[in-house]
Amino acid sequence: MHCNLCKSTSTIIFSTLNYKYYKCTNCDAIYMDPADFVSKDKEIKRYKEHNNDVHDTGYQKFVSPIVDGILADFKNTHKGLDFGCGTGPVITKLLRDKAYNITTYDPFFDNNSNALKTTYDYIVCCEVIEHFHNPLKEFQLLKSLLNSEGKLFCMTDIYNEAINFDNWYYKNDETHVIFYKQKTLEWLAKQLNFSKVTVKKRLIIFEN
Template identity: 55%
Template structure:
C-alpha cells in the first residue's frame, strides 16, 4: 500500500480493534488501510452523534485558535469558506457574529457544490482533514479554492514519534483515517506550491 498523500511506500504499523494501520516511510504519517473504512452511511451516522451545538461555550473555546487566527489575518470584508462545517458550524457562527462572510461546505450536511466554484481569501478546516480518505485530492482542491495570498487554517492533532499510538485517544474515532506528521505538512507545502507553512500546536496555516 502506498501513502494516500505523498505516494510513498508504507509499512505495517499497528493493529487496533482488528484494523490495520500503516506508516508512510516518506512523510511519516499514519493511515488506516482502506478496507477498514466505514461505509458513508456509518460515517454520517457517527457525525450525527456529535454534540456540536454552536452556542456551547466549551465548543466555542475549542475552536477559538482558528477563529482568532482568521481575525488576525483578515478583516470582515474578506471572503471565507468553512470546509467540512459539520452539523454545528460554530466557526462560521462566531465569525458571522462579527460581520465576517463565510460560505459553508460539507459533503454530508452542507453539500452545495456551487460554493466550490468560487475562490476564497481564507478557508477554515477544523477537525476535518483527519477524515480525508484521499488527502492529496482534498488538499489539491483546497488550494485551488484559494485566492493568491489566501490561507488555509487547519486544526487537527498531529502525530509524532513521542506519541504512544496504543494509548492515543485520537485514533479511537472510527472516522479518523489519516494522522499527519509534521513532515506531511512540509510535503504539502513543498509539493502543492504553498508559500508558507506555520505549525503552532494543533493549528496549522498554509498560505498560497
C-alpha cells in the same frame, strides 16, 4: 502498501481484528488501510453523534485559535469558506456575529456545490483533514479554492514520536483515517506550492 497521501511505500505499525495502520517511509503520514474504512452510513452516523452546539462556550473556545487567526489576518470584507462545517458550524457563527462573509460546505450536511465554484481569501477546516479518504485530492481542491495571499487554517491532533500510537485516543475514532506529522505537513506545503506552513500545537496554517 502505498501511502494514501504521497503513494510511497509504507510499513504497518499497528493492527487489530478490524483495523490496520501504516506509516509512510517518505512523508511520515500514518493512515488506516482503506480496506478498513467504515461505510458512508456509519460515517454519517458517527458525525451526528458529535456535540456541535454552536452556542456551547467550550466548543467556541476550542475553535478560538482559528477564529482569532482570521480576525487578526482578515477583514469582514474578505471571503471565507468553512469546509467540512458539519452539523454545527461554530466558526461560521462566530465570524458572522462579527459581520464576516463566510460560506459553509460539507459533503454530508451542507452539500452546496456552488461553494466550490468560486475562490476565497481564507478557508477553515476544523477537525476535518483527519477524515480525508483521498487526502491529496482534497488538499489540491482546497489549494485551488484559495486566492493569492490566501490562507488555509486547519485544526487536528498532530502525531509525534512521543505519542504511543497503540494507546492514542485520537485513532480510536473510526472515522479518523489519516494522521499528520510535522514532516507530512511540510511535504504537503511543498507539493502544493504553498509559500509557508506554520504549526502551533493543533493549529496548522498554510499560506499561498
